[in-house]
Amino acid sequence: MSDDLRPPSPDAAQHDPDYLAEVRRMVAAARLGRAVDDDLLADYVGGALAGTGVEEQVAELIATRPEWRSAHAAAVPAEAAVRADLAHVGAAPVTAPPELLSRLADGFRQQTPPDHPVVPLDRERRAARRRRAQWLAGAAAAVVVLAFAGIAGASLLTGDGESGSARRTDSAPNGAAPSPGDTRGPNHAQVAPKDGRPTDGVRLAASGTDYTTSTLGQAGDQAGQQALSGTAAAAVPSALRPLADPARLDKCLHQLGAPGASLVDFAMFRSRPAAVVVAPAGSAEQISVVGPECGTDGAHLRYQTTVVSLHAS
Amino acid sequence: MDPRGDTELLRAHVAGDPAAFETLVRRHADRLWAVALRTLGDREEAADAVQDALISAYRKADRFRGDSAVTTWLHRIVVNACLDRARRRQARPTVPLPESGTAEPVATGPQVADQDTALTVQAALAELPPDQRAALVLVDVYGYPVAEAAQILGVAPGTIKSRCARGRSRLAGRLGHLRNQTAPPDVRSETADSEDGGTQRGRGAT
Numbered sequence: 001m002s003d004d005l006r007p008p009s010p011d012a013a014q015h016d017p018d019y020l021a022e023v024r025r026m027v028a029a030a031r032l033g034r035a036v037d038d039d040l041l042a043d044y045v046g047g048a049l050a051g052t053g054v055e056e057q058v059a060e061l062i063a064t065r066p067e068w069r070s071a072h073a074a075a076v077p078a079e080a081a082v083r084a085d086l087a088h089v090g091a092a093p094v095t096a097p098p099e100l101l102s103r104l105a106d107g108f109r110q111q112t113p114p115d116h117p118v119v120p121l122d123r124e125r126r127a128a129r130r131r132r133a134q135w136l137a138g139a140a141a142a143v144v145v146l147a148f149a150g151i152a153g154a155s156l157l158t159g160d161g162e163s164g165s166a167r168r169t170d171s172a173p174n175g176a177a178p179s180p181g182d183t184r185g186p187n188h189a190q191v192a193p194k195d196g197r198p199t200d201g202v203r204l205a206a207s208g209t210d211y212t213t214s215t216l217g218q219a220g221d222q223a224g225q226q227a228l229s230g231t232a233a234a235a236v237p238s239a240l241r242p243l244a245d246p247a248r249l250d251k252c253l254h255q256l257g258a259p260g261a262s263l264v265d266f267a268m269f270r271s272r273p274a275a276v277v278v279a280p281a282g283s284a285e286q287i288s289v290v291g292p293e294c295g296t297d298g299a300h301l302r303y304q305t306t307v308v309s310l311h312a313s
Numbered sequence: 314m315d316p317r318g319d320t321e322l323l324r325a326h327v328a329g330d331p332a333a334f335e336t337l338v339r340r341h342a343d344r345l346w347a348v349a350l351r352t353l354g355d356r357e358e359a360a361d362a363v364q365d366a367l368i369s370a371y372r373k374a375d376r377f378r379g380d381s382a383v384t385t386w387l388h389r390i391v392v393n394a395c396l397d398r399a400r401r402r403q404a405r406p407t408v409p410l411p412e413s414g415t416a417e418p419v420a421t422g423p424q425v426a427d428q429d430t431a432l433t434v435q436a437a438l439a440e441l442p443p444d445q446r447a448a449l450v451l452v453d454v455y456g457y458p459v460a461e462a463a464q465i466l467g468v469a470p471g472t473i474k475s476r477c478a479r480g481r482s483r484l485a486g487r488l489g490h491l492r493n494q495t496a497p498p499d500v501r502s503e504t505a506d507s508e509d510g511g512t513q514r515g516r517g518a519t
Contacts, residue, residue, distance in 0.1 A: 015471035039479050046478025048471055078485035079478075085434045085488060086453035086481075089351065092431060096346035100360045101339065107368045108335050271361075 014051050027054045030061060036071040045075045106237045106273070110208040202253075203263045204244070206235040210268040211276060216287050217307045219265055219276045236266040239273040239292045252295030253277065256288055274302060281306060315340075319383035327375050334371050341384055344455070345391045351450040352395040354439035358402075359395070366394035381464050388465045392447055399443035437487040445480035448473050453481070 026040045040058060042048075049055035061068045211219065236244050243249060244266060253261055256277060262285075263278040269289045277288045285307045291300035315336045317325065322340075325333035338345075345367075349359040370390045377386055438446055444466075451462040452473065459477075463470040485491050 014469060016469040019469070019472055019475060038482055042478040042482035043475050046474055046481060048474035048478045051471070074491050075482065075485070078490035079481050081490040082481040082484045082488065083453055085430060085484070086438075086449060087456075089431050089434050089438070090347075090454035090456065094343060094347035094350060096342035096363075097356075097360065100346065100363060101342060103360070103364055104338060104342075104367055105335055107364060108338075108371055111368065111371050271364075 020052055023049060023052055023054050027057050031057070034065075034067060036067050038071075041068070041071055041075055042079075045072070045079050102238055106239070109235055110237070110268075202249075202261050205263065205265045205267075206237075207265050207267050208235055209265070210271055211274075211289070212270060213303060213305070216269075216276065216289070216303070216305060219263065219278050219287055237268070237273040240266040240275060243275055243292055243294055248295040250295075252290060252299060255295060256290060256299040256301065258286065258288060269302060320379070323374055323377060323383050326371075334374065337383070338367055338387075341387055344384075345387060348388065348450055348455060349391055349395050351435070351438070351454055352392065352443075352447050353399060354435060358398055362394040362398050363391055366391040369394075385461060385464050388451075389467065392451070392465055393467075396443050396447055399446070403443060434484070434488065437484050440487065441480050441483055445476045445483070448476035449480045449484075452477050 044058040062072045258279040261279040265276040289303040293300045322333045322337040353359045451457040463473045
């Protein structure tokens, strides 16, 4: 949507020059031929030719050419009838669906507020590297960070088409900054209690990332900086909150066949709420994307891939 | 209900008020949704377009310069998102678009129930070129002044008038309103000629 915020064209000008040139050509052609130009006649009937300098010429065609007179006589009441039809459509009350409002509220919560303090890029990058180094030292056993990851193995695609690149929710171009106000170190990850359940040792996060197939390999990196603290828990998309319940998540990981998962990021995949599950698979990692219904009647797997770590710097 | 005006809410959002933008959006959600729904004719697509647009507006709110009303600005972003989608869909149409306004009508007379009329009109509207459809939705369906529709769509007011006029002409053919007209006794019906392909059509307004 590159033109979303484009400024309006100079609206002091009633007519676009291209339009003026077009209607002049149309009038010239109409005067030479016999056929009625429906678009030109429509513009005349709809009042679009006022101020163009050709309105009078079309009026002359209507006055002097039987075919134009006939078409005009038909077009005037037809235009009024169409206006009435369209107004009738607009008279029906339309209310925004609650689920859309809910999606919007979730979406807004995942955005970085516009007043997020601006940090010089190099300073932010150094800070990000420092945080990342601390995090790696403390959590290396749990998550392999894939700074440069190669994607290997067959991918199982069950969703719809690709919708674009990942949209980070923070404003740092390349940084991995946690949400504003989250100044805790990355080693404060909340870990599920060790009671022998599949969620044992699983790091839970709500990174707010909108993953795509090409960015899933960075899941550990994206989510690893932001453990699911009390603050971050509020960022879990509402559609995924039932899945954040430990019992439900246990069942989900069982159904997924990933009881040894190291990370669950309650995030988005292709702009839809999804949980990204990272599980060790030998020297690689299996990354699975499941829908909010995971743990009900199945895993609701949307996408799965295996990522091989080349190095973890 | 929040007593702040739209501009005040937008400024509060830019200043860091976490609830201001959602309040603003909820205030205008029904109208934005209605415009998106009528422009795209598909609930799921309309919802996606509104979501994409308003998330974009949330992020770029600091770019709002106050040249227009906040609601006009929100409409512009939503309508542009709808048009982007409509044009992409048009690039891979599943239903052939009519070549002229005098194609075979989808309705044959005025004696149809109100609801059927609305559905028929919406179906015919969905077959118009996206630019004409968006102009008609704003001006004729929802009664926006031409000047405001021009601001929303980023074109000259004359272009809005032309898009509406040509869109109505096409709809008149599709809805059968031209068929019941009786030609003046001294001339041949040009409408009949046009159905044989005798009518020249101009290019759509830009």
